[in-house]
Amino acid sequence: MIIRHLNEIRSSEHNIRSDGWVSARMLxxxxxxxxxxxITTMFAGTELKMHYQNHLESVFVLKGTGTIENLETGEIHKLEPGVLYVLNEHDRHIVRPATDILTACVFNPPVTGREVHDETGAYPADPDMLRAPVPTD
Incomplete structure (x- = not known):
């Protein structure tokens, strides 16, 4: 069993801050x-352009408001408490927080903990996921 406390994560090396957001990496x-x-907070007034090419993500909004734009379709959706958005097709998107938005996020494959977005808006691929399987006899 794993037990973690958010306040302890927030004061550790697993609390990652980048331009426009801070993320407590709980697992x-x-x-x-x-x-x-x-547990991630996206800050009011920012524009966060992201494209998780190497991960799938689901995000549940706990507090705050804003919008998310699907850059493939141009659709804009309101973000508010109780909304879940799922980037199930590696969707290119922009989140525009009107207020600070507090979220709970799940990534698959899991991140190692130190990732921040690269110039394309992605987290780097996990090198373990890129290795060819070892043949068995």
């Missing part, structure tokens, strides 16, 4: 669960 790849779990 990571090394925990062996097959996914990672984060």
């Amino acid at each position: 990571l790849k090394d925990d062996g669960m097959g996914f990672s779990f984060h």
